[in-house]
Every structure is written in C-alpha cells, then in structure tokens.
Amino acid sequence: MKAAVYSGIGLIECREVERPAIGENEALIKIKAAAVCGTDLRIFKSGHFAIKEGEERILGHEFAGEICEVGSDVKHYKTGMRVSIASNVGCGVCRYCRMGSLHLCPEYVALGISVDGGFAEYFKLPVKALLQGNMMELTDDTSFEEAALAEPLSCCYNAFKSVGTGPGDNVLIVGAGPMGALHLQINRLAGASRIMIADISEQRLRLFEKFKPDVIINTKKEDLKEAVMKNTGGKGADVIITACPAPDIQQISVELTAKLGRINLFGGLPKGKEYVQLNTNLIHYNGIIVTGTTGASLAHHEAALGLIMDKKIDTKSVISRKFKVSQIKEAFDYAISGEGLKTIITF
Ligand SMILES: [Zn+2]
Ligand SMILES: [Zn+2]
Known part of the structure; x- marks a missing residue:
C-alpha cells in the first residue's frame, strides 16, 4: 500500500509499505481522507519525543475511512461501515482514563504519532482503540473529508x-x-x-x-x-x-x-x-x-462528530486544498506556507 512515511526531521516521503495484517480483535480501515495538522508539521520540522531517532512512522491522526476487514472476534463493527476515528487511546486503568479523560492519560497512545496513523491507504485500528470506542460510525450523507476534521473540532x-x-x-x-x-x-x-x-x-x-x-x-x-x-x-x-x-x-x-x-x-x-x-x-x-485544554476525550469527539453530521458546523469550509498521498511533500510545503487553512490527503 502507499503510505507517507516520516523518517526524521525534514524527511517525509510516499512509498510502498506492507499492508498491515489484523488480529482477531482488530479492524482494518481503508482511509478515504486525512487532514494535515499543525502537529504533523511540528514533527516534520523538529521531531517528536515519541519517535526515536532512526525510527519511522506513518503520520496522520485526523482521518476517516471505510472498514474493509474485521477480525473474527470483533463485535459492533462490520465491513463497509464508514467511520471516524478518535486519535487518543488511553491505558484504560489510570485515574484520568477512569474519569473519561483518556487524552490526559500519562501513558496514552496517539495514533499517527506514537504508532502508525492515517497517511496511508490502510490503517489497522489497535484492539484497545476498538474496545474503547474510538471508531464512530458516520451517517450516509457525511463525507469522509468533513469527518476527517472531527478530531480538530x-x-x-x-x-x-x-x-x-x-x-x-x-x-x-x-x-x-x-x-x-x-x-x-x-x-x-x-x-x-x-x-x-x-x-x-x-x-x-x-x-x-x-x-x-x-x-x-x-x-x-x-x-x-x-x-x-x-x-x-x-x-x-x-x-x-x-x-x-x-x-x-x-x-x-x-x-x-x-x-x-x-x-x-x-x-x-x-x-x-x-x-x-x-x-x-x-x-x-x-x-x-x-x-x-489540549486534545479531546471520546465524548468530545462524539459531540464534535455529531455537530458535523447534523450540519451544524461546516468543516468543509475550512478545507483549502487536497493532495494525493503521493504528493505528500507538496502537501506539507503547502500546509507550512500558511497560505490556506486545512490541507487534505486523499488516496
Ligand atoms: Zn491534530
Ligand atoms: Zn490511562
């Protein structure tokens, strides 16, 4: 599959990587739209403590897509479902996770930062994220591009x-x-x-x-x-x-x-x-x-997605330009220039 791989400060490129294989409790999502965030640009410009030197990462934490494969033990989700994905995954057992504020969990995993994310044709949703409810179904009349902005919203x-x-x-x-x-x-x-x-x-x-x-x-x-x-x-x-x-x-x-x-x-x-x-x-x-405030809980994500799906907030109007994942460098250059608002990656 095609993926935008970050491999160090100033280095990002689109290349062929292996499509992830899923376990019985996981789901594979075909990504349809992913937005470039200021955080992606900061990682590109000055690195991130969660990505060690020499390590590579598929960035992208604002995305939406369609489920194309589910493991045999997965309940509630099926192939063909169109979904938005919240990007923070809590440990599940700390005080903040228990309070529902998993974005404040000291051990939280950030999709697209501490593990591979959504600037790729396919994305494997980790079992913890699946069971915590990070994946939320879209209404039929909500586009993937609109839904990709549920995370910043x-x-x-x-x-x-x-x-x-x-x-x-x-x-x-x-x-x-x-x-x-x-x-x-x-x-x-x-x-x-x-x-x-x-x-x-x-x-x-x-x-x-x-x-x-x-x-x-x-x-x-x-x-x-x-x-x-x-x-x-x-x-x-x-x-x-x-x-x-x-x-x-x-x-x-x-x-x-x-x-x-x-x-x-x-x-x-x-x-x-x-x-x-x-x-x-x-x-x-x-x-x-x-x-x-920083980040968002699952409740915040659900509320934000609801505002998009109910057409109360127009996230489309915040999108300035779209690029194919193969143009990831151009997309980052454009986003860094500050000429527009949101930059979207498609596949
Ligand atoms: Zn973001
Ligand atoms: Zn926690």
Missing part, C-alpha cells in the same frame, strides 16, 4: 466546554488558522453575540471573511487592546480563546477580558517560552477564569 469543542460560551457573550479568538475557524463556528452556534478574530497575517484574515466574523482585527496595524475595548463598549471580551503559540497574547489576554470573563489558553507555547508574566490582580479582582 473535538479539541475546539473541549475548549468551548471549558469557557462555556452562551448567548450574548462577546468572544475574541486570536489566531486565524483552521482551529480559529472551528472555534468561531462553535462559538457562533453557542449564541455568541459578537465574534472578534485577530491575527498578524492580513492574508489569513482575508481567508476568514467567508466565516463572517463580526470584527476582524489585524494586530500588525491595530492595537489589540484598543480594538477589543472599542468593540465591547469598553468592557472587554467575555470569552477569549488564544489559538496561537504566542506568549504576548497570553500575557495581554487578562487585560482584554471583561469582569467574570473566561480565557482558554488553547495554543501551547514553544519550549523555552512557557513562562509568561500575568497581571494576576486582574484575574483576582475581575473574577476571571483561566482555563487550558
């Missing part, structure tokens, strides 16, 4: 739950990337009154016009604090999501938040830049809640 859904946007809230999203576009849609669905999107890239902000944010703020040209205050009657935003790896945005977020506002630190910071000075008096006196 599930991370945004997790963030949304932590800040609990409701009708009337003013929302500021910093970072006009694909995640920003999904945050925007969820917050609108939740009843946000005014959605402000901020970024330093004019070109990215232009891509956002189709999502119809109420306010677009180019932080290269405009002062972020002034713009937020101007658009919220001087109160500040009720909800802020920092969908960018920028320490200065985290720092200023507490100054942009209304009293009783909520902040979600969604984007992690680069190593060495994770210490940020905050005016904690603003958190204290204004009753601000600061949350952080």
Whole structure:
C-alpha cells in the first residue's frame, strides 16, 4: 500500500509499505481522507519525543475511512461501515482514563504519532482503540473529508466546554488558522453575540471573511487592546480563546477580558517560552477564569462528530486544498506556507 512515511526531521516521503495484517480483535480501515495538522508539521520540522531517532512512522491522526476487514472476534463493527476515528487511546486503568479523560492519560497512545496513523491507504485500528470506542460510525450523507476534521473540532469543542460560551457573550479568538475557524463556528452556534478574530497575517484574515466574523482585527496595524475595548463598549471580551503559540497574547489576554470573563489558553507555547508574566490582580479582582485544554476525550469527539453530521458546523469550509498521498511533500510545503487553512490527503 502507499503510505507517507516520516523518517526524521525534514524527511517525509510516499512509498510502498506492507499492508498491515489484523488480529482477531482488530479492524482494518481503508482511509478515504486525512487532514494535515499543525502537529504533523511540528514533527516534520523538529521531531517528536515519541519517535526515536532512526525510527519511522506513518503520520496522520485526523482521518476517516471505510472498514474493509474485521477480525473474527470483533463485535459492533462490520465491513463497509464508514467511520471516524478518535486519535487518543488511553491505558484504560489510570485515574484520568477512569474519569473519561483518556487524552490526559500519562501513558496514552496517539495514533499517527506514537504508532502508525492515517497517511496511508490502510490503517489497522489497535484492539484497545476498538474496545474503547474510538471508531464512530458516520451517517450516509457525511463525507469522509468533513469527518476527517472531527478530531480538530473535538479539541475546539473541549475548549468551548471549558469557557462555556452562551448567548450574548462577546468572544475574541486570536489566531486565524483552521482551529480559529472551528472555534468561531462553535462559538457562533453557542449564541455568541459578537465574534472578534485577530491575527498578524492580513492574508489569513482575508481567508476568514467567508466565516463572517463580526470584527476582524489585524494586530500588525491595530492595537489589540484598543480594538477589543472599542468593540465591547469598553468592557472587554467575555470569552477569549488564544489559538496561537504566542506568549504576548497570553500575557495581554487578562487585560482584554471583561469582569467574570473566561480565557482558554488553547495554543501551547514553544519550549523555552512557557513562562509568561500575568497581571494576576486582574484575574483576582475581575473574577476571571483561566482555563487550558489540549486534545479531546471520546465524548468530545462524539459531540464534535455529531455537530458535523447534523450540519451544524461546516468543516468543509475550512478545507483549502487536497493532495494525493503521493504528493505528500507538496502537501506539507503547502500546509507550512500558511497560505490556506486545512490541507487534505486523499488516496
Ligand atoms: Zn491534530
Ligand atoms: Zn490511562
């Protein structure tokens, strides 16, 4: 089968590899669409602790496909079923797995990072993932491409739950990337009154016009604090999501938040830049809640997939370009350029 194999920093290529054989408790999925994530690009650019030097890995953790083979002991799933796959697999016995937060399991396995993933024609779903319920059936009118974005949407859904946007809230999203576009849609669905999107890239902000944010703020040209205050009657935003790896945005977020506002630190910071000075008096006196989220649980994935299948969130609009797996280098170059939003791999 064809697969995009990562073999070290800056090295990824499409080549023929052996199609995985499944055991009696496993399932084989024919991948139909896989999305390139910022995490894939980070691995490509600077490696990952879960991939040792000299080791190779088929990347890709945002994907959907059709079951083409099931082991003799597999229940609930059959060949021909169209499915979305959640990418985190917990150990099953730790405190966080027991709480249903398997994405916080200290021993979690990430499909497409710690084991082979979805940038391949076929993917073997490990038995643990199958039994934990990582595979979820799609409705007939949901495309594989839409479903491939259930994983990033599930991370945004997790963030949304932590800040609990409701009708009337003013929302500021910093970072006009694909995640920003999904945050925007969820917050609108939740009843946000005014959605402000901020970024330093004019070109990215232009891509956002189709999502119809109420306010677009180019932080290269405009002062972020002034713009937020101007658009919220001087109160500040009720909800802020920092969908960018920028320490200065985290720092200023507490100054942009209304009293009783909520902040979600969604984007992690680069190593060495994770210490940020905050005016904690603003958190204290204004009753601000600061949350952080990463990844998503199976419940988040199911909810996100439901929003896609019920046509409440349009993930298709976040897809900019599609490439065949044989063009994996071009696909990565395009994704790294930041010219578009989501890049999709097909087979
Ligand atoms: Zn991802
Ligand atoms: Zn665990």
